[in-house]
């Protein structure tokens with residue numbers, strides 16, 4: 135029996151699982167198409183907030199995986215919600231992140247401020263961002279000293295890329311936390327908020343007009359490439375866990391992990407074997 139046959143629904147990470155940078159992991163696209171054709175309920179969960187759900191769904195469709203934006207949950211969506219709650223009505227946010235994350239934060243009602251105005255922000259939001267520089271670190275540090283709340287998309291230290299991992303959100307967050315002495319609230323994996331949003335979508339897809347279709351108690355697994363976010367978070371959310379070795383974590387790390395992932399496979403395609 136293939137591993138995928140043990141599950142009705144899957145939460146699947148993107149970076150290091152479906153693709154690495156702009157390159158699809160070999161076999162991943164065909165595997166996703168086969169899983170969808172087999173009726174698996176799939177929600178993609180990513181700590182990478184550099185795109186919104188619409189852009190991720192479009193990229194999926196370009197690759198040949200036909201899914202809608204409601205099937206994508208990003209750490210940016212969760213972090214934006216936390217930031218909006220922290221900013222409060224009429225509050226302001228200073229965002230270290232790309233345009234899609236700034237737009238998502240703005241959609242919560244917070245006013246996104248830039249430059250020196252950021253020093254008075256009510257909340258600082260941190261994500262992996264190639265435009266990050268000392269001025270942003272300075273603005274964030276002064277805002278936090280002024281009492282701003284601190285929210286980040288993840289702790290992930292790196293992001294898998296062709297030719298070697300690039301610095302991730304955690305690397306930038308370390309600078310902000312070191313300078314400010316504050317600890318961020320985390321929107322993404324391994325914290326529970328993102329899993330709650332994704333599981334709502336998966337479980338909702340087993341219902342029609344409020345009536346539960348079979349199965350009544352769907353078996354859902356988390357599939358990801360990083361033990362500290364995907365596997366630890368999936369387990370904490372009550373899910374069975376599948377580590378793929380196509381991204382961040384190695385087999386040696388999986389064997390040393392306490393507790394280890396429930397399943398360790400080479401890549402996404404191995405779910406069908």
Ligand SMILES: [Mg+2]
Pocket residue numbers: 147148149150151358359360381382
């Ligand atoms: Mg990943």
